Amino acid sequence: MATTVSPHPNRSRPRALATTSVSHRRSKARERLSTALVVALLMAVSAFVLLPVVWMISASFRTQGDLVGNPGSLLPQVFTLENYANVWQRIPFGRQLLNTVAFASSVTAISLLIDAMAAYALARFNFPGREVAFILIIVTLMIPVQVTFIPLYQLLAQLGWINTFHGLVVPRIADAFGIFFLRQFFLALPKDLEDAARVDGAGEVTIFARIMLPLATPALLTVGMFTLLANWNDLLWPLLVTTDAQMQTLPAGLALFKGQHSSDYGMLMAGSLLALLPMIVAFFFVQRRFIEGIATTGMK
Numbered sequence: 096m097a098t099t100v101s102p103h104p105n106r107s108r109p110r111a112l113a114t115t116s117v118s119h120r121r122s123k124a125r126e127r128l129s130t131a132l133v134v135a136l137l138m139a140v141s142a143f144v145l146l147p148v149v150w151m152i153s154a155s156f157r158t159q160g161d162l163v164g165n166p167g168s169l170l171p172q173v174f175t176l177e178n179y180a181n182v183w184q185r186i187p188f189g190r191q192l193l194n195t196v197a198f199a200s201s202v203t204a205i206s207l208l209i210d211a212m213a214a215y216a217l218a219r220f221n222f223p224g225r226e227v228a229f230i231l232i233i234v235t236l237m238i239p240v241q242v243t244f245i246p247l248y249q250l251l252a253q254l255g256w257i258n259t260f261h262g263l264v265v266p267r268i269a270d271a272f273g274i275f276f277l278r279q280f281f282l283a284l285p286k287d288l289e290d291a292a293r294v295d296g297a298g299e300v301t302i303f304a305r306i307m308l309p310l311a312t313p314a315l316l317t318v319g320m321f322t323l324l325a326n327w328n329d330l331l332w333p334l335l336v337t338t339d340a341q342m343q344t345l346p347a348g349l350a351l352f353k354g355q356h357s358s359d360y361g362m363l364m365a366g367s368l369l370a371l372l373p374m375i376v377a378f379f380f381v382q383r384r385f386i387e388g389i390a391t392t393g394m395k
Contacts, residue, residue, distance in 0.1 A: 185352070334347040
């Protein structure tokens with residue numbers, strides 16, 4: 096009777112280990128290759144985005160002759176601060192900077208309060224027409240803001256608000272996007288917080304001001320940053336409502352300055368960089384909460 100001899104199990108183990116090791120090395124190689132490709136792609140995109148900013152910074156420190164003779168260079172042949180001095184002297188830069196700070200910060204503060212109250216009511220209160228009101232607010236996001244400029248200008252002219260600070264601020268104090276964003280955040284908060292506060296005798300104003308608003312800080316900072324940036328960079332509305340240089344904001348002032356000195360790129364870049372710096376500083380202060388607000392909105 097023939098006897099079949101099976102291979103010893105210990106002899107096949109090295110082959111399995113070798114196969115596993117090769118597969119592991121191949122997987123690691125593919126992972127390193129994909130990581131390298133992603134890093135290279137991100138570096139290329141970053142260079143594409145940052146190159147104009149680097150050129151703007153460089154051009155602000157270069158003379159007009161240097162820019163005309165060698166426009167593609169990123170390094171100034173002669174380093175100069177003359178462009179910054181000229182911008183400060185030829186337009187009321189300090190006054191327009193203060194106007195921009197006052198305009199953007201006032202609109203942001205008032206808009207955050209109104210948006211938060213409207214969003215909280217739409218998210219937490221049940222009342223007739225709540226869904227219809229929310230839909231109408233969302234519909235306004237689809238209307239180009241430029242469509243409203245003519246009727247708003249006519250209304251401000253009848254009120255005598257042209258070339259006034261309140262004429263700049265009042266039409267901008269409600270924001271449909273802010274209401275939508277904050278509503279989604281309030282919907283994600285548990286109702287147990289309100290119920291516990293009501294059991295303790297807290298009223299609706301106390302619940303909103305002392306419980307909900309502190310919890311909504313990341314979302315408020317996110318909406319506030321968007322609102323502040325939009326109004327800081329806004330050109331058309333301040334240009335339409337203000338004709339006096341002492342009442343204009345920086346974007347409007349720089350636009351008119353560009354019309355007078357369209358070929359002096361050094362001064363234009365210096366003015367643009369000065370207008371950009373406050374927003375960069377503000378973003379670095381709130382970037383962690385800004386990203387947290389975007390990441391957590393709508394999560395339950």
